[in-house]
Amino acid sequence: MQTVSLSQLTNQLEDYEYFVIDKKVYDLHLASSLIDKTIYLLENPEQEKTLQSFEKICCFFLDKNIKRSDTLVCIGGGATTDLGGYVASSLLRGIEWVSVPTTLLAMIDAAIGGKVGINTSHGKNMIGSFHMPKRELLSSDFLETLDKTQIQSGKGELLKYGFLSKDIFQLIEEKSSLDQIIPACIEYKKDIVEKDFKESGVREILNLGHTFGHAIEKCSEVEHGLAVALGIKMNLMFFSTNLLVMFEKLIESLEISLPEIKVDREEFLEYLKADKKNKSKDKIRFVTVKEASQTNIIDIDLKNLKEQLAEKAYASFFR
Numbered sequence: 302m303q304t305v306s307l308s309q310l311t312n313q314l315e316d317y318e319y320f321v322i323d324k325k326v327y328d329l330h331l332a333s334s335l336i337d338k339t340i341y342l343l344e345n346p347e348q349e350k351t352l353q354s355f356e357k358i359c360c361f362f363l364d365k366n367i368k369r370s371d372t373l374v375c376i377g378g379g380a381t382t383d384l385g386g387y388v389a390s391s392l393l394r395g396i397e398w399v400s401v402p403t404t405l406l407a408m409i410d411a412a413i414g415g416k417v418g419i420n421t422s423h424g425k426n427m428i429g430s431f432h433m434p435k436r437e438l439l440s441s442d443f444l445e446t447l448d449k450t451q452i453q454s455g456k457g458e459l460l461k462y463g464f465l466s467k468d469i470f471q472l473i474e475e476k477s478s479l480d481q482i483i484p485a486c487i488e489y490k491k492d493i494v495e496k497d498f499k500e501s502g503v504r505e506i507l508n509l510g511h512t513f514g515h516a517i518e519k520c521s522e523v524e525h526g527l528a529v530a531l532g533i534k535m536n537l538m539f540f541s542t543n544l545l546v547m548f549e550k551l552i553e554s555l556e557i558s559l560p561e562i563k564v565d566r567e568e569f570l571e572y573l574k575a576d577k578k579n580k581s582k583d584k585i586r587f588v589t590v591k592e593a594s595q596t597n598i599i600d601i602d603l604k605n606l607k608e609q610l611a612e613k614a615y616a617s618f619f620r
């Protein structure tokens with residue numbers, strides 16, 4: 302999938318009527334081109350990934366007479382495509398949707414592959430479904446207005462692909478442009494999703510770093526992709542110390558500055574226990590990498606995990 306210019310992209314949007322859009326993206330890029338459309342704007346997409354906003358958005362479009370044959374276009378970062386895609390998956394028992402990612406993280410991951418959902422007090426994305434967009438439209442022009450933290454967050458998620466695909470590792474190591482790296486990540490993810498749409502097998506590897514990462518994200522103010530990067534680091538410290546050098550190399554090539562965190566250990570464990578990938582209540586599921594691009598899925602006893610996390614090596618992560 303290649304990126305197009307913003308004006309080519311907005312031309313392609315002419316065919317559609319119903320939109321869910323991140324307000325910041327709308328104000329920066331789309332206000333003058335999307336005229337006479339039915340648009341629900343998200344002021345604060347991550348905070349709005351809730352059941353309450355889900356209902357509000359559904360009712361907004363039902364009031365506007367949306368029909369099952371209509372398509373919902375979702376434009377924004379991962380929070381917008383997760384929430385908007387989830388609305389599309391349920392509204393009138395499911396309508397088609399188009400995803401238009403506007404952050405690096407959404408372009409390489411969140412907006413690709415049809416996982417959609419919302420958060421609850423139990424954790425991130427605890428309610429959701431699999432609903433593939435019928436189309437993705439990509440313009441790297443959107444990236445020009447992203448702030449440094451969002452670029453860093455996208456690069457944090459990019460790190461994951463460096464461990465999963467030798468080709469992407471090479472692109473990162475050669476400091477290739479994002480215009481080259483983004484399509485490579487999309488192609489890699491699409492290939493995996495094609496083999497296992499509902500994540501009952503190989504798709505699980507895309508969760509590398511996310512078990513610890515989601516718990517970090519819930520217990521701190523750290524952005525999703527940077528929480529994933531920290532989650533990968535913790536994961537390697539646990540299972541694959543031989544790859545910590547590779548981690549440092551990728552961090553350096555991508556110019557990622559990892560944030561310092563101090564999370565509450567008990568709260569962190571609670572979120573690990575609630576991880577929806579777990580198969581039983583006393584075992585936590587992890588994706589591990591032994592060698593670059595050689596992955597494994599393992600279930601670790603909660604008791605063992607708790608003991609290990611209390612060791613000195615992990616002290617810097619906790620209060």
Ligand SMILES: NC(=O)c1ccc[n+]([C@@H]2O[C@H](COP(=O)([O-])OP(=O)(O)OC[C@H]3O[C@@H](n4cnc5c(N)ncnc54)[C@H](O)[C@@H]3O)[C@@H](O)[C@H]2O)c1
Pocket residue numbers: 323325326329346347350377378379380381383403404405406407410411412413414415416417425426443444445446447448451454525526
């Ligand atoms: N469904 C999946 O497979 C999947 C995978 C990874 C992450 N996610 C989800 O994605 C979300 C994180 O995505 P995100 O990092 O894109 O966050 P986000 O959608 O919250 O966007 C981050 C910030 O960037 C702003 N923004 C978006 N596009 C912009 C642009 N072009 N210019 C300026 N500002 C812009 C937004 O307003 C927001 O403030 C999380 O909710 C996470 O759970 C989903």
